[in-house]
Amino acid sequence: MRVTVLYNVDYDPASPAPGLESRQDVSRVADAVASALKAAGHSPTLLGVGDDPLEVLCSLRGASGPDLVFNLCESLRGDARGEAGMSAALALLPVPFTGSDALTLGLALHKDKAKALLRQHGVPTPDWWVLEEGAALQVPGASFPLIVKPVREDGSLGISFDSVVNDLSELSNAVRCVWRLDQPALVESYIAGREVMVSFLGNTPRLVLPLREIEFGPAFAGRPRIVSYLAKWIPSAPECQDSASVACGLPHDTAGRVVEAALRTCEALGCRDYGRVDIRLASDGVPHVIDVNPNCDLHPEAGFARAAAESGLSYQSLVSRIAEVAFDRTRRDPSDPAGRSPGAARAAAPGHRVLSG
Ligand SMILES: Nc1ncnc2c1ncn2[C@@H]1O[C@H](COP(=O)(O)OP(=O)(O)O)[C@@H](O)[C@H]1O
Ligand SMILES: [Mg+2]
Incomplete structure (x- = not known):
């Protein structure tokens, strides 16, 4: 297949804006995905989305367009909400693309709305309160500790150690930090237990990859055991070296509840093709969903690829599997114009192996 690997190039390395490391990581993932596709016999082209997303979209149309877009776009012009925007725009083109649709991506990035949906579907998620910028610091019925997060990041x-708060004064500081990111603060009950990641691949059926968890080491002694920004992105930070993703052994019934919560989350939000649901285990064993990552990080060293490796899928196989799953989903959907495009017919011709998800 001719595959365009689409990713965001919307950061300025000289800018002091937060999030530089995570935005730069996307181009490393794009390189890795393109190499894996090439090694698997596909013809990948890298395409960065900068200041002019419309120009990029137009280049994907027509006879010279790709058979599939591998969509790694996580933001547009530095705004995380652009992730959903790009998915919505891609759906207008007669070209299949990987990953979730705009609604799912938008929900995952509006954490309060995703949580409301999960609660409606009976999936446990920590209690929460949303504090709009300038609002009174009221969290009726809450008991400390709490964690304060941006509502749409x-x-x-x-997220830092200071995001976990034990009194009103700490709460006030953490909420003001989030408001500086120009968005409301999401205040959640803090679940102190283990952090388990459930990765999934495919649609019908949706395969669950081996569970992983964060192993919090000595750098977390006396500190909240959370994956802060430093822990996730800054290799020189002690908390980054001490928060590895490792294989997760859980008692059979607990693992069953964790997987069920994750699968019901995917159903509730309509996740497609691949993704990861992050869960914290409360002391009573209840798995609380804290984060849904529909188009999750596909870095070869990240938890998702490691979970795949544990199940015997090399990075190359994983990446081509995602491409095939997305392509096949589109081809089977009669309501999707991309499924009837000439590109789809060409790429599905004999000689191309299309696995059913
Ligand atoms: N309710 C919670 N209880 C305990 N820890 C949490 C909770 N919510 C988030 N965390 C910690 O903060 C980290 C980042 O929060 P998350 O909601 O995953 O944000 P993001 O969407 O930016 O990844 C999580 O990986 C976890 O370690
Ligand atoms: Mg997360």
Whole structure:
């Protein structure tokens, strides 16, 4: 298949804006995905989305367009909400693309709305309160500790040890930090237990890859055991060296509850093709969903690829599997114009192996 690997190039290395490391990581992932596709026999082209997303979209149309877009776009012009925007725009083109649709990506980035949906579907998620900028610091019925997060960010942006708060004064400081990111603060009950990641691949059926968890080491002694921005992105930070993703052994029934919560989360939000649901285990064993990552990080060293490796899927196989799953999903959907495009017919011709997800 001719595959365009689409990713965001919307950061200025000289800018002091937060999130530089996570935005730069996207280009490393794009390189890795393109190499894996090439090694698997596909013809990949890298395409960065900068200041002019419309020009990029137009280049994907027509006979010279790709058979599939591998969509790694996580933001547009530095705004995480652009992730959903790009997915919506891609859906207008007669070209299949990988990953979730705009609604799912938008929900995952509006954490309060995703949580409301999860609660409606009976999936446990920590209690929460949303504090709009300038609002009174009221969290009726809450008991400390609490964690304060930006309501619409990703990649642990805006999360530090100070995000976990034990009294009103700490709460006030943490909420003001989030407001500086120009968005409301999401205040959640803090679940102190283990952090387990459930990775999934495919649609029908949706395969669950081996569970992983964060192993919090000595750098977390006396500190909140959370994956802060430093822990996620800054290799020189002690908390980064001490928060590896490792294989997760859980009692059979607990693992069953964790997987069920993750799968119901995917159903509730409509996740497609691949993704990761992050869960914290409360002391009573209840798995609380804290984060949904529909188009999750595909870095070869990240938790998702490691989970795949544990199940015997090399990085190359994983990446081509995602491409095939997305292509096949589109081809089977009669309501999707991309499924009837000449590109789809060409790429599905004999000689191309299309696995069913
Ligand atoms: N309710 C919670 N209880 C305990 N820890 C949490 C909770 N919510 C988030 N965290 C910690 O903060 C990290 C980042 O939060 P998350 O919601 O995943 O943000 P992001 O979408 O930016 O990745 C999580 O990986 C986890 O370690
Ligand atoms: Mg997260």
